[in-house]
Amino acid sequence: MTPVTDSSRTLLRTCPLCEAVCGLEVTLDSADHITAIRGDQADPFSRGFLCPKGATLGHLDEDPDRLTAPMVRDRATDSWRAVSWDEAFGIIRERLPEITRAHGNQAVGLYLGNPNAHTVAGALYVPLLIRALATRNLYSASTADQMPKQVSSGLMFGDPLTVAVPDLDRTDYLLMLGANPLESNGSLCTAPDFPGRLKALKQRGGRFVVVDPRRTRTAKLADEHLFVRPGSDAYLLFGIVHTLFAENLTDVRVEVEGLDEVRAAAAEFTPETVAARTGVPAETVMRLARELAAAPTAAVYARIGTCTAEFGTLTQWLVDVINVLTGNLDSPGGAMFPTGAALGIVRSRPFRTGRWASRVRGLPEAMGEFPVATLADEISTPGDGQIRAMVTVAGNPVLSAPGSSRLDAAFADLEFMVSVDRYLNETTRHADVILPPPRIVQAPHYDFALLQFAVHNYARYSRPLVPLGDNLSEAEVIARLALAVSGQEPTPGLDPLTVVDEIVIAGTLHKAGMADRRTELLGENTTEQRIDMMLKLGPYGEWAGGTLNLQVLLDNPHGIDLGPLQPRLPGVLRTAGRKVELAPRQLLDDVARLRARLRAAAPEMVLVGRRQLRSNNSWLHNVAPLVGGSNRCTLHMHPDDVARFGIDGQVVVKSAAGTLTVPVEATEDIMPGVVSLPHGWGHSDSAQAVAREHAGVNANVLTDDSLVDAPSGNAVFNGVPVTLTPA
Numbered sequence: 018m019t020p021v022t023d024s025s026r027t028l029l030r031t032c033p034l035c036e037a038v039c040g041l042e043v044t045l046d047s048a049d050h051i052t053a054i055r056g057d058q059a060d061p062f063s064r065g066f067l068c069p070k071g072a073t074l075g076h077l078d079e080d081p082d083r084l085t086a087p088m089v090r091d092r093a094t095d096s097w098r099a100v101s102w103d104e105a106f107g108i109i110r111e112r113l114p115e116i117t118r119a120h121g122n123q124a125v126g127l128y129l130g131n132p133n134a135h136t137v138a139g140a141l142y143v144p145l146l147i148r149a150l151a152t153r154n155l156y157s158a159s160t161a162d163q164m165p166k167q168v169s170s171g172l173m174f175g176d177p178l179t180v181a182v183p184d185l186d187r188t189d190y191l192l193m194l195g196a197n198p199l200e201s202n203g204s205l206c207t208a209p210d211f212p213g214r215l216k217a218l219k220q221r222g223g224r225f226v227v228v229d230p231r232r233t234r235t236a237k238l239a240d241e242h243l244f245v246r247p248g249s250d251a252y253l254l255f256g257i258v259h260t261l262f263a264e265n266l267t268d269v270r271v272e273v274e275g276l277d278e279v280r281a282a283a284a285e286f287t288p289e290t291v292a293a294r295t296g297v298p299a300e301t302v303m304r305l306a307r308e309l310a311a312a313p314t315a316a317v318y319a320r321i322g323t324c325t326a327e328f329g330t331l332t333q334w335l336v337d338v339i340n341v342l343t344g345n346l347d348s349p350g351g352a353m354f355p356t357g358a359a360l361g362i363v364r365s366r367p368f369r370t371g372r373w374a375s376r377v378r379g380l381p382e383a384m385g386e387f388p389v390a391t392l393a394d395e396i397s398t399p400g401d402g403q404i405r406a407m408v409t410v411a412g413n414p415v416l417s418a419p420g421s422s423r424l425d426a427a428f429a430d431l432e433f434m435v436s437v438d439r440y441l442n443e444t445t446r447h448a449d450v451i452l453p454p455p456r457i458v459q460a461p462h463y464d465f466a467l468l469q470f471a472v473h474n475y476a477r478y479s480r481p482l483v484p485l486g487d488n489l490s491e492a493e494v495i496a497r498l499a500l501a502v503s504g505q506e507p508t509p510g511l512d513p514l515t516v517v518d519e520i521v522i523a524g525t526l527h528k529a530g531m532a533d534r535r536t537e538l539l540g541e542n543t544t545e546q547r548i549d550m551m552l553k554l555g556p557y558g559e560w561a562g563g564t565l566n567l568q569v570l571l572d573n574p575h576g577i578d579l580g581p582l583q584p585r586l587p588g589v590l591r592t593a594g595r596k597v598e599l600a601p602r603q604l605l606d607d608v609a610r611l612r613a614r615l616r617a618a619a620p621e622m623v624l625v626g627r628r629q630l631r632s633n634n635s636w637l638h639n640v641a642p643l644v645g646g647s648n649r650c651t652l653h654m655h656p657d658d659v660a661r662f663g664i665d666g667q668v669v670v671k672s673a674a675g676t677l678t679v680p681v682e683a684t685e686d687i688m689p690g691v692v693s694l695p696h697g698w699g700h701s702d703s704a705q706a707v708a709r710e711h712a713g714v715n716a717n718v719l720t721d722d723s724l725v726d727a728p729s730g731n732a733v734f735n736g737v738p739v740t741l742t743p744a
Contacts, residue, residue, distance in 0.1 A: 137460065
């Protein structure tokens with residue numbers, strides 16, 4: 018970055034790169050280039066914390082390989098040319114409606130990537146695109162990540178967005194499974210400076226235990242680390258549940274249905290029985306149960322390592338079962354429900370899955386979408402309803418989805434594809450039209466989704482730091498795309514974005530009985546007016562008896578502390594009986610599948626993933642300061658296994674889905690019988706220069722898209738059976 022000069026100015030915004038929502042001080046020069054980034058010391062939530070990803074936001078913001086104009090591909094020559102926005106939308110307006118007229122709306126699929134959860138456009142305007150496409154072929158990164166947690170929460174609490182998070186700042190005991198927040202910065206648990214919060218837990222005399230097949234950076238910080246066989250977390254948690262019942266250690270403090278059913282389901286999973294499957298001794302299982310029950314406050318938290326396994330939903334269910342049984346659900350220091358400041362969707366009916374099923378494999382929908390593990394099936398299998406065109410928004414499923422080689426081939430056979438993306442990458446290279454969003458600093462920021470999972474109630478809004486100029490905002494791109502896929506042209510003299518916003522505002526205010534208050538909304542544009550409306554109608558809002566509105570956030574650019582988490586039951590429940598459903602039938606039925614696997618022979622070697630501090634899925638590998646060093650695409654393997662297989666340097670890894678050759682890195686930080694490969698790599702043919710130089714291999718060549726967690730449809734990335742031979 019260039020030096021700070023007298024002509025520089027420093028502005029405030031939230032980092033949009035991960036779930037930690039850290040406040041930043043961004044210094045720009047007179048030409049609007051980022052010259053320096055620091056953590057915002059005055060932010061009451063992040064308190065100046067800054068990770069390597071946030072520190073390099075300027076490199077990402079002005080990446081020389083970033084697309085700055087719409088691109089159109091000539092299929093005959095596989096070459097690209099820059100075009101105007103009108104020409105790009107004109108091509109889409111012509112081609113996509115042709116396909117839907119010939120084959121119906123289900124002939125178009127939509128894939129939404131992880132960054133949509135981090136942008137205002139993703140939260141407010143992508144739903145418009147979904148409605149415009151009117152297809153059930155909706156897919157997202159959720160079924161490669163967190164869907165088990167949302168399904169289990171939906172079945173237990175009636176709403177998949179009602180997710181209990183550990184009250185990190187007040188707990189006395191934290192049991193963490195399959196999570197590595199010192200690398201990931203947290204997930205479905207928004208907690209800036211997660212490392213500092215864990216250190217504070219220990220400093221106040223608390224206890225912190227990590228269960229993971231790898232001795233991660235997080236595990237090394239813990240008071241205790243327990244190796245566990247990948248994919249066996251549900252057995253371990255059932256062993257804890259069994260012990261709590263067997264030793265009369267339960268202390269249920271919330272109203273529940275299904276306590277006896279859970280007791281019966283746990284009867285077979287004794288500590289001795291599950292020890293053989295998990296590798297965790299029976300005595301340790303019983304001790305964990307006793308420690309959780311005896312602690313003044315305690316919380317169990319499990320994340321992506323457990324979600325992306327064969328029994329991900331059962332594992333997430335058992336996490337909250339234990340929180341209930343130990344008296345720690347909805348209790349300070351336990352697992353609690355955050356209160357986001359912006360009005361969200363209020364569910365009127367209890368959550369359920371399987372309202373419709375996928376065409377080829379009959380997999381049930383969850384939260385309105387199908388598992389990404391079956392996307393290749395839906396594209397490549399002929400018949401009525403076959404996907405013939407795709408729209409992707411901020412996603413790279415060719416690297417992030419299971420069985421990625423099949424998906425890569427399937428995308429190549431599509432009749433038409435549109436991508437909203439800042440890069441020409443492994444997925445968007447198949448597109449016919451790419452629509453790039455503007456620079457990061459040209460977008461406003463409010464974390465609608467992530468603040469629903471925050472460990473402390475907080476709100477912060479950031480206006481764009483740099484004017485758009487001639488660019489379209491990401492919201493405008495999505496709004497115009499929604500018109501184009503419907504075959505509609507913008508009405509002359511009317512901004513499509515303003516039209517959409519006015520309809521949403523009018524409908525929301527009418528539903529709230531406040532139609533006459535339209536003129537009271539604040540903001541420089543209709544997007545800000547929507548945010549103001551959501552704040553005013555939210556739990557802290559001035560129209561709900563509080564004081565919060567957009568102007569309050571603008572007057573407090575460092576963010577506002579809205580206080581510690583508060584008990585919210587039974588108010589947040591949307592279950593039929595307004596009680597916690599401790600034993601949902603759908604999950605009890607899946608226990609039979611778990612039981613059947615209990616005595617099955619374990620594979621000799623299995624593969625798990627790996628998070629890296631300076632990596633963010635696949636899209637930070639073109640930032641030079643973040644690649645190299647510890648961000649290496651190597652296979653971690655225990656030295657005993659390296660010697661046993663006679664491996665020297667490189668190894669051939671083979672699974673049911675594919676084969677890779679990869680360098681080996683021997684380390685005692687992984688348990689024997691397990692190998693680990695980071696995800697998001699595999700850039701050998703990339704158009705991005707830095708990423709191509711540090712290509713690595715795509716771990717999802719090895720994952721099998723035929724395997725999913727049954728209740729949620731989530732992909733299985735951990736516990737993949739593999740064979741190893743020296744290269």
